[in-house]
Amino acid sequence: MTALAHVPTTSGQSAVPPPAPRRGRRRLLPYLLLLPGAAWLFLFFALPLLQLAAASLYDPSGSLSTGYSLTWAFGNYPDALQAYWPHFVRSFVYSAIALVIALLMGYPLAYGIAQKAGRWKNLLLVCVVAPMFTSFLVRTLAWKTILSDNGWLVGLLRDVHLLGADGRLLATPFAVVLGLTYNFLPFLVLPLYASLERLDPRLLEAASDLYASSWAAFRRVTLPLSMPGLIAGTLLFFIPATGDYINAELLGTPNEYMIGNVIDSAFLVRLDYPQGAALSFLLMAAILAVVFLYLRRAGTEEVL
Amino acid sequence: MRSPHRSLTRRGLLTGTLGSAALLAAGGTLAGCGTKGAQQTEAGCKSDDVSATEKKLAFSNWPQYMDVDEKDESKRPTLDAFIARSGIQVTYTEDVNDNNEFFGKVQNQLAGCQSTGRDIMVLTDWMAARMIRLGWIQKLDKAKIPNVEANLLPSLRNRSFDSDNQLAVPWQSGLAGLAYNAKVTKEIRTVDELLTRPDLKGKVTALSEMRDTMGLLLQSNGHDPANFTAAQFDDALNKLKKAVDSKQIRKFTGNDYAPELAKGDIAACIGWSGDVIQLGFEDEKIKFVVPDSGVMLWSDNMLVPNKATHKANAEELINYYYEPAVAAKLAAFVNYICPVKGAQAEMEKIDPELAANPLIFPDEGILSKSKVFMALDEKQEKEYETKFQQVIGA
Numbered sequence: 001m002t003a004l005a006h007v008p009t010t011s012g013q014s015a016v017p018p019p020a021p022r023r024g025r026r027r028l029l030p031y032l033l034l035l036p037g038a039a040w041l042f043l044f045f046a047l048p049l050l051q052l053a054a055a056s057l058y059d060p061s062g063s064l065s066t067g068y069s070l071t072w073a074f075g076n077y078p079d080a081l082q083a084y085w086p087h088f089v090r091s092f093v094y095s096a097i098a099l100v101i102a103l104l105m106g107y108p109l110a111y112g113i114a115q116k117a118g119r120w121k122n123l124l125l126v127c128v129v130a131p132m133f134t135s136f137l138v139r140t141l142a143w144k145t146i147l148s149d150n151g152w153l154v155g156l157l158r159d160v161h162l163l164g165a166d167g168r169l170l171a172t173p174f175a176v177v178l179g180l181t182y183n184f185l186p187f188l189v190l191p192l193y194a195s196l197e198r199l200d201p202r203l204l205e206a207a208s209d210l211y212a213s214s215w216a217a218f219r220r221v222t223l224p225l226s227m228p229g230l231i232a233g234t235l236l237f238f239i240p241a242t243g244d245y246i247n248a249e250l251l252g253t254p255n256e257y258m259i260g261n262v263i264d265s266a267f268l269v270r271l272d273y274p275q276g277a278a279l280s281f282l283l284m285a286a287i288l289a290v291v292f293l294y295l296r297r298a299g300t301e302e303v304l
Numbered sequence: 305m306r307s308p309h310r311s312l313t314r315r316g317l318l319t320g321t322l323g324s325a326a327l328l329a330a331g332g333t334l335a336g337c338g339t340k341g342a343q344q345t346e347a348g349c350k351s352d353d354v355s356a357t358e359k360k361l362a363f364s365n366w367p368q369y370m371d372v373d374e375k376d377e378s379k380r381p382t383l384d385a386f387i388a389r390s391g392i393q394v395t396y397t398e399d400v401n402d403n404n405e406f407f408g409k410v411q412n413q414l415a416g417c418q419s420t421g422r423d424i425m426v427l428t429d430w431m432a433a434r435m436i437r438l439g440w441i442q443k444l445d446k447a448k449i450p451n452v453e454a455n456l457l458p459s460l461r462n463r464s465f466d467s468d469n470q471l472a473v474p475w476q477s478g479l480a481g482l483a484y485n486a487k488v489t490k491e492i493r494t495v496d497e498l499l500t501r502p503d504l505k506g507k508v509t510a511l512s513e514m515r516d517t518m519g520l521l522l523q524s525n526g527h528d529p530a531n532f533t534a535a536q537f538d539d540a541l542n543k544l545k546k547a548v549d550s551k552q553i554r555k556f557t558g559n560d561y562a563p564e565l566a567k568g569d570i571a572a573c574i575g576w577s578g579d580v581i582q583l584g585f586e587d588e589k590i591k592f593v594v595p596d597s598g599v600m601l602w603s604d605n606m607l608v609p610n611k612a613t614h615k616a617n618a619e620e621l622i623n624y625y626y627e628p629a630v631a632a633k634l635a636a637f638v639n640y641i642c643p644v645k646g647a648q649a650e651m652e653k654i655d656p657e658l659a660a661n662p663l664i665f666p667d668e669g670i671l672s673k674s675k676v677f678m679a680l681d682e683k684q685e686k687e688y689e690t691k692f693q694q695v696i697g698a
Binding site for chain 2: 144255
């Protein structure tokens with residue numbers, strides 16, 4: 001910010017009226033520069049959020065044809081939570097499991113690409129990103145085919161008795177967690193890669209010179225240095241995964257539906273706008289709470 | 305870097321922004337107190353018809369719901385013939401993919417009595433009923449649609465949401481019944497079999513469209529989906545809940561059950577006749593069943609929304625598609641139930657096999673077993689839909 005304030009303010013401004021006193025303009029400049037972004041944020045984030053907040057407090061006995069009046073019906077929140085708390089729990093459990101699996105796969109992957117891939121680095125990065133060139137829906141539908149009851153994967157698993165004769169993968173919690181893991185993995189890998197790529201290998205050499213085992217070197221050098229990427233990656237993974245409803249819809253059954261499915265149905269099918277809005281806010285609050293706790297524990301101010 | 309003046313810090317900025325956002329929030333919320341009702345009346349929302357001077361028509365329909373030329377997919381023979389004959393320029397858009405989604409798309413304009421830019425839109429019975437209830441649909445002039453008067457199938461007349469036959473004209477109709485894949489299961493005859501037979505456990509799907517699934521269940525309990533009580537609905541819903549809890553039902557679907565039924569992931573399901581016929585063309589093991597207890601008859605209806613400015617042109621098109629010869633050409637392509645009497649005779653000339661198909665031209669036996677779900681008022685709709693959604697998991 002301070003750097004911006006040093007940009008000469010008088011160049012190329014011949015058309016404007018005589019400059020105001022230098023100090024005042026300097027004070028205003030950062031705000032002026034912020035204006036387009038702030039306006040964008042206000043129009044497309046703050047206003048809709050406000051509308052949603054208002055909707056969550058509408059009188060629940062209102063309807064589409066008579067309209068809704070704002071009666072500050074805070075009761076919408078406990079009511080919604082009471083009706084759908086299992087879906088909340090399920091959303092967090094599924095995305096937490098998916099996050100753990102994604103970390104176990106993503107960290108070595110990001111490390112390998114960043115430190116060991118040599119001239120294959122760019123190609124491997126493309127491989128991570130390439131699936132994103134096709135639509136999210138198409139990729140999820142593809143998993144439907146792969147996990148199909150009569151597909152080769154289920155057939156194989158049945159043959160080796162990992163699955164019972166009637167066992168299936170599709171339409172189970174397993175499929176939903178797998179879908180979440182798969183679909184959001186790149187969001188975890190890319191920031192991690194960015195962090196790990198800057199890791200100076202000489203630090204690891206120094207660690208081993210100082211008699212650190214490779215595990216100790218990882219724990220004391222690599223991991224702390226990759227923390228910013230790890231934190232950004234886990235957040236980018238966890239937040240959309242918790243609110244996701246496509247994976248549960250396509251790969252799961254009603255018993256696997258997450259809170260996103262409920263919100264979708266409240267807005268589009270049941271037309272219960274106050275409840276849908278209240279659930280959206282509850283989800284947002286729950287995610288924010290988890291994120292803040294996490295950042296506290298991770299002890300970093302850098303990402304905030 | 306040393307700052308020459310009080311610099312803008314991140315913390316300061318965040319506090320300031322949050323503060324002003326909170327202020328704005330309070331102000332904005334108070335200012336935008338609630339929403340207005342969406343109800344419109346014929347007198348309150350008058351539409352002008354400029355058809356006489358403007359030979360245009362905007363037509364919104366579902367994908368693959370209009371015949372196309374086999375050689376050139378950009379040509380639509382029946383529609384092109386209409387354009388040539390009437391001189392009306394039709395803008396045909398396939399922008400209806402889902403009733404609820406489409407409702408979201410036009411809801412604000414129609415609630416505020418504004419034009420949607422569409423003169424005809426095609427929506428399913430229950431959505432048509434909702435829009436009619438909200439006063440969003442224009443009455444058609446019966447004198448201008450004599451073919452509809454003459455040729456509409458009797459079972460599609462005087463439906464509860466359009467008792468005078470002048471608000472919603474069926475584009476195509478279909479049945480919701482049972483379907484199974486004979487490669488993976490033996491024949492299935494009744495709804496009860498679908499919901500309880502042990503060999504089907506976890507291989508059954510039902511439709512997430514409440515009217516179709518619940519209609520079939522109501523019938524299987526011996527009740528009439530065109531006229532039922534809340535207690536009868538609860539009975540049927542309990543039956544469904546048992547099948548969900550016992551994991552007999554794998555999931556609730558829209559059209560997406562079709563590929564899974566073809567693959568055999570789903571052995572049997574509640575499905576739509578049109579989809580099942582299509583699958584049956586490719587694989588004769590996929591079969592549609594009309595249960596003895598009864599079957600649901602639904603239609604997608606042509607509606608002229610408020611503020612559409614080409615109502616007379618729309619009526620001309622509606623009338624045109626109720627000519628038996630035109631209806632037969634369309635039915636030969638889309639394979640749904642053709643709502644036009646006399647089209648079967650015309651179909652004999654195009655494709656005798658299709659003309660004999662009871663899922664395109666249902667016989668008396670099927671029609672007598674078919675029911676249209678009753679029109680619900682807003683309160684019932686919300687109540688039933690909420691209960692149903694709870695059972696199907698959302």
